[in-house]
Amino acid sequence: MKKITELNAFLITNDALKETLENIGWKAFISEIKRGFEQSALGQVVVPAKVYVDTGVSDMRCMPAYLPRYNPKYCGVKIVSVAPANKKLGLPTVLGEYLLRDAETQQLVAIMQAEEMTAYRTGAATGVATEALSRTDSKTLGIIGTGKQAYYQAKAILTVRDSIDTIKVFNRSEQRARTFSAKYEPEFGVDIAVVNLEDALDSDIVTTVTPATEPFIYSEQIKQGMHLNGVGADTKTKIEFDPEVLKTARIFIDDFSQCVHSGEIYRGLEKGIVAKGDLISLGDVLLGKAEGRTSKDDITFFKSTGVAFQDLITAILVFEGMSENKTK
Structure with missing residues (x-):
């Protein structure tokens, strides 16, 4: 987790995110996503409609969320793109970034690569x-x-x-x-x-x-x-x-x-x-x-x-997991 001094925020790469989620373990991670489904069904999540931008050869999607019952400290948005033709260019077909913010001050907390998250x-x-x-x-x-x-x-x-x-x-x-x-x-x-x-x-x-x-x-x-x-x-x-x-x-x-x-x-x-x-x-x-x-x-x-609640849960787990390890 690298600090971006100019933004007063952390940069979390795909590799770092993957390592943190593997440490959490699939069973525990699935359990957390299950909590998100339950809270969503109870109307306890704020998930505006996904926004699509279609370019004809690719698309971009914006996915904001806030989960006050899961963890009120954070909100965030994922920008994810799908470009099928990238396969022929040797590039990833799914690309994305996640912006994790402080829900009270709206300060940027972390920028995460979102391919592994997705x-x-x-x-x-x-x-x-x-x-x-x-x-x-x-x-x-x-x-x-x-x-x-x-x-x-x-x-x-x-x-x-x-x-x-x-x-x-x-x-x-x-x-x-x-x-x-x-x-x-x-x-x-x-x-x-x-x-x-x-x-x-x-x-x-x-x-x-x-x-x-x-x-x-x-x-x-x-x-x-x-x-x-x-x-x-x-x-x-x-x-x-x-x-x-x-x-x-x-x-x-x-x-x-x-x-x-x-x-x-x-x-x-x-x-x-x-x-x-x-x-x-x-x-x-x-x-x-x-x-x-x-x-x-x-x-x-x-x-x-x-x-979008799935992405925010993932972002919170990764950021707090990495922060906890950093203080040990």
């Missing part, structure tokens, strides 16, 4: 949903897409479902899937099989993390008892699951205002396949105000769009 909190949100909605006897995890986020999805899901003994990965580039398997199988301690799409979907839990703009998963490929995490399609123009999949699933969301403008749910509402009343808040499930999985045969679908 990756960790997105994985943790899936962990919260998977723990609440998937079958406790789940043995297989299918991951579709093996970009950066796939690792964090797997780590979080393995944390909450230690019954999993096999991960099936699919990527349009088989070589990338094989690289993922070879790199992470020793760390995860489970078999990581490189498979085709059909075999990846033949899993108890399936997580999709692709930038697809046309659906590639259809209702006939979905079996009873599955839990699905739709993570990649977080804007109107992206979609992974055909909206018909939602007809047979119980649909759970992270944020109502964002989900109705994102991926499968946006298209499903537009076509009249689903109604807004079909959307169930994950936070309400965690609080016992709504039912989650009602039977072993339920198909549960979690739509993840990424909510």
Whole structure:
């Protein structure tokens, strides 16, 4: 944590943030994100609507938040951009910064690189949903897409479902899937099989993390008892699951205002396949105000769009964790 004298604030890099979160541990981190979902469902968070700026080839999003019940000392905003064409340039496709401020004086406290923040909190949100909605006897995890986020999805899901003994990965580039398997199988301690799409979907839990703009998963490929995490399609123009999949699933969301403008749910509402009343808040499930999985045969679908409270919780944990270590 480096002090920027001119700004009287600290600079926290991706590497420093990652090290701090690894010290906190996935189980504890997921628990903190779960608290955020619960407080959000109780109306105890201040999270204005996400602002999108679309350039045609990339987009920028601004995500402010204040969590008076979680920690009233801080507020903050994340500026995150997605530039898919960066992959061809050898550059990150997701870039961002987080500005953490003193909630009373509005003095800048820290500037954080936000790529690792986004990756960790997105994985943790899936962990919260998977723990609440998937079958406790789940043995297989299918991951579709093996970009950066796939690792964090797997780590979080393995944390909450230690019954999993096999991960099936699919990527349009088989070589990338094989690289993922070879790199992470020793760390995860489970078999990581490189498979085709059909075999990846033949899993108890399936997580999709692709930038697809046309659906590639259809209702006939979905079996009873599955839990699905739709993570990649977080804007109107992206979609992974055909909206018909939602007809047979119980649909759970992270944020109502964002989900109705994102991926499968946006298209499903537009076509009249689903109604807004079909959307169930994950936070309400965690609080016992709504039912989650009602039977072993339920198909549960979690739509993840990424909510600003998740970023602020991450920023607070990292800043206070690093400050505590600095004083030891």
